[in-house]
Amino acid sequence: MKILRVENLTKRFGGLYAVNNLSFSLKKGEILSIIGPNGSGKTTLFNLITGIYPPTEGKIFLKDDDITGLRPDKIAHKGIKRTFQTLRVFPNMTILENVLVGMHPIIEENIFNSIFHPPIMKRQQKEATEKAISILSFFGTRLTGTRLHHPANSLSYANRRRLEICRALASDPKVLLLDEPAAGMNPKESLEIMDQIKQIRDKGYSIILIEHDMKVVKGASNRVIALDYGEKIAEGTPKEVSEHPRVIEAYLGKKVAKNA
Amino acid sequence: MSVTSFLNLTVNGITVGMIYALIALGYTMVYGILEFINFAHGEVFTIGGYFGAIFLTWIIIQPGMPFVLKITLIILAFLFSIIATSLLGETVYLIAYKPLVGKSSRIGPLLSAIGVSIVLQNLILLIFGTTPITMPVEAIPRGFFIIGDAYIRHIGLIIIGITCISMFILSLYVKKSRMGQAMRATSQDIEAAEMMGINTNRIISITFIIGSALAAVAGILVCMYYGTLKFNIGFLYGLKAFTACVVGGIGSIPGAFIGSLFIGLIENYSIGLKFNLLGIFVALVFLLGTYYQFYLLPKKAKAGIKFIAPLFSKREEEKGSLVTTEKKTKKDLMSMEEKEMAKKAYYFGPLLIFFNFKKKNPSSFVAFHVRQSIKISFFNLFVFITMILMLFIFPNFQISSQWKDVVTYLMLILILIVKPSGLLGENIPEKV
Ligand SMILES: Nc1ncnc2c1ncn2[C@@H]1O[C@H](COP(=O)(O)OP(=O)(O)O)[C@@H](O)[C@H]1O
Numbered sequence: 192m193k194i195l196r197v198e199n200l201t202k203r204f205g206g207l208y209a210v211n212n213l214s215f216s217l218k219k220g221e222i223l224s225i226i227g228p229n230g231s232g233k234t235t236l237f238n239l240i241t242g243i244y245p246p247t248e249g250k251i252f253l254k255d256d257d258i259t260g261l262r263p264d265k266i267a268h269k270g271i272k273r274t275f276q277t278l279r280v281f282p283n284m285t286i287l288e289n290v291l292v293g294m295h296p297i298i299e300e301n302i303f304n305s306i307f308h309p310p311i312m313k314r315q316q317k318e319a320t321e322k323a324i325s326i327l328s329f330f331g332t333r334l335t336g337t338r339l340h341h342p343a344n345s346l347s348y349a350n351r352r353r354l355e356i357c358r359a360l361a362s363d364p365k366v367l368l369l370d371e372p373a374a375g376m377n378p379k380e381s382l383e384i385m386d387q388i389k390q391i392r393d394k395g396y397s398i399i400l401i402e403h404d405m406k407v408v409k410g411a412s413n414r415v416i417a418l419d420y421g422e423k424i425a426e427g428t429p430k431e432v433s434e435h436p437r438v439i440e441a442y443l444g445k446k447v448a449k450n451a
Numbered sequence: 452m453s454v455t456s457f458l459n460l461t462v463n464g465i466t467v468g469m470i471y472a473l474i475a476l477g478y479t480m481v482y483g484i485l486e487f488i489n490f491a492h493g494e495v496f497t498i499g500g501y502f503g504a505i506f507l508t509w510i511i512i513q514p515g516m517p518f519v520l521k522i523t524l525i526i527l528a529f530l531f532s533i534i535a536t537s538l539l540g541e542t543v544y545l546i547a548y549k550p551l552v553g554k555s556s557r558i559g560p561l562l563s564a565i566g567v568s569i570v571l572q573n574l575i576l577l578i579f580g581t582t583p584i585t586m587p588v589e590a591i592p593r594g595f596f597i598i599g600d601a602y603i604r605h606i607g608l609i610i611i612g613i614t615c616i617s618m619f620i621l622s623l624y625v626k627k628s629r630m631g632q633a634m635r636a637t638s639q640d641i642e643a644a645e646m647m648g649i650n651t652n653r654i655i656s657i658t659f660i661i662g663s664a665l666a667a668v669a670g671i672l673v674c675m676y677y678g679t680l681k682f683n684i685g686f687l688y689g690l691k692a693f694t695a696c697v698v699g700g701i702g703s704i705p706g707a708f709i710g711s712l713f714i715g716l717i718e719n720y721s722i723g724l725k726f727n728l729l730g731i732f733v734a735l736v737f738l739l740g741t742y743y744q745f746y747l748l749p750k751k752a753k754a755g756i757k758f759i760a761p762l763f764s765k766r767e768e769e770k771g772s773l774v775t776t777e778k779k780t781k782k783d784l785m786s787m788e789e790k791e792m793a794k795k796a797y798y799f800g801p802l803l804i805f806f807n808f809k810k811k812n813p814s815s816f817v818a819f820h821v822r823q824s825i826k827i828s829f830f831n832l833f834v835f836i837t838m839i840l841m842l843f844i845f846p847n848f849q850i851s852s853q854w855k856d857v858v859t860y861l862m863l864i865l866i867l868i869v870k871p872s873g874l875l876g877e878n879i880p881e882k883v
């Protein structure tokens with residue numbers, strides 16, 4: 192079953208085609224990896240799906256629901272959540288609060304309730320906190336215990352990435368978009384996060400993963416799409432894509448250009 | 452100068468400070484989220500006062516009315532003004548700011564705000580003319596206490612009470628409620644908040660509504676305190692409240708409160724006290740300064756901490772000498788000798804120039820502390836001379852009241868030189 196479908200998506204910044212006529216779909220319960228050299232439009236694709244800016248052309252469907260051009264908060268409510276390549280936890284809020292904020296799409300809030308705190312709200316709050324802690328404990332004790340009440344900016348780089356994943360998971364999203372979750376982690380931590388992403392998939396989440404580390408991509412993904420200059424140059428199993436001549440060319444070409 | 456009139460000055464200072472605080476919250480909350488200064492907020496405050504006074508004039512509070520009825524009417528006036536002013540604040544946002552914020556340049560919304568401020572002021576002028584609006588006498592609590600020869604009006608205490616309660620509720624709301632959580636998230640990263648499903652448009656609207664409502668309360672209270680309100684009073688109050696935000700650390704709610712209190716007190720003390728008493732405050736600053744120079748900073752230097760809270764200037768951070776918590780290991784890179792040298796730097800202060808420290812080619816760590824030491828030594832010297840002048844040379848001098856604002860601003864500039872991020876300024880979150 193296809194949970195997310197992208198059709199002929201194009202995004203132009205001035206004369207630059209950041210994403211160019213891209214179509215693909217995500218099946219329920221799979222990990223789809225997006226690879227490609229720097230600047231090939233991967234993050235832009237996430238920005239389009241989450242509604243930061245509207246596409247120049249093309250459509251995005253969640254199941255059969257056309258979500259093209261909706262506001263980001265509406266899209267989050269529909270069930271698409273993401274993490275950021277450039278870590279964006281809420282720095283002065285505690286770790287627990289960060290996850291609670293992530294729950295916004297699933298908790299009713301209105302001004303009356305938040306002023307007068309009826310008992311039902313208290314119960315809701317308590318349940319939300321319990322749920323947040325259980326999500327955080329997915330990463331062992333790294334984010335729980337006394338750390339729960341530390342501000343997020345006290346965390347290490349890798350832990351902030353983990354916190355972003357928890358924050359995105361907090362509202363049980365239908366589609367989870369992970370933008371380079373292993374960036375800045377050491378090889379051991381990369382392997383660990385790869386395992387954990389697979390565990391998240393096995394819980395039933397559908398995931399699109401942007402990743403540079405080919406080891407992680409090969410280990411984790413069901414299918415891979417390779418982008419270059421915003422265009423899809425290959426699609427298939429990790430093995431197929433990594434051996435595809437255009438992919439090798441795209442990666443090598445960049446390297447040769449850099450070395451030159 | 453007796454103790455009791457000191458009490459008088461203090462209560463007056465706190466009262467005025469509370470008014471500034473109510474206005475300041477509107478500035479600081481909007482700045483926290485949109486990073487723009489809503490210059491029209493001062494006018495929103497004036498109009499709030501006008502709404503309250505007009506309401507009470509219309510329904511004619513009469514001398515013979517029973518107390519309970521009078522209180523009810525006054526509360527109704529507050530409610531009326533709060534609702535009307537909130538609508539005004541929200542309308543201004545929707546018409547003048549929303550189409551501009553986040554688009555193109557940063558200066559756009561700012562100019563728009565100045566424009567709105569002028570338009571609103573002219574609107575008041577057009578409708579009510581230059582004659583100040585007056586609060587019906589019956590609506591003003593006229594009781595007072597006499598303590599010694601200090602004269603303390605009930606209305607002053609009422610203002611302090613109302614502000615403290617509002618502050619408390621607001622802090623609780625922002626800290627505990629889900630809406631408050633969403634507000635904080637929005638102010639820290641608006642785009643990320645949006646992607647977490649927070650309707651940031653609504654949060655911004657609520658921020659404008661809360662700010663305007665508090666300004667309305669301040670407007671009515673000022674009108675009760677002084678009896679009248681002039682069409683252009685919002686400019687000065689707005690400016691002072693905004694300054695209070697900056698002094699307290701813009702974007703921070705407790706900061707706005709502390710900053711406002713500070714301004715209120717400085718305003719009253721600086722013109723109400725003779726130099727011999729003002730000198731006592733300067734002496735306290737001097738004590739604090741020497742504590743920093745001879746105890747706290749040397750201790751930090753010895754511990755190998757290169758970066759000392761944003762005490763002196765932001766420039767040190769920009770130069771990249773900021774040592775974050777995660778890079779604490781750097782501590783151990785400083786040799787014992789260097790730490791000793793940095794510690795000693797504080798004891799000798801500016802004299803270091805004569806010792807020709809440069810020749811010994813100090814590490815950047817030592818050089819940093821030498822710079823800090825010279826800065827704080829000059830600061831202490833300046834405070835010391837001021838103290839001597841005040842306490843012993845001109846003990847009976849008193850600043851005349853027309854210099855009030857000048858003195859206040861001089862003090863504030865001094866505070867900002869010493870601590871650029873404001874008294875309670877948030878730590879700038881480290882960007883990775
Ligand atoms: N908001 C923007 N305005 C203009 N150009 C942009 C913007 N966002 C991305 N780009 C450009 O689009 C291209 C793709 O960027 P990005 O999606 O971040 O690449 P990737 O994530 O694959 O490294 C880059 O050339 C980048 O400079």
Ligand SMILES: [Mg+2]
Pocket residue numbers: 233234235276
């Ligand atoms: Mg990217």
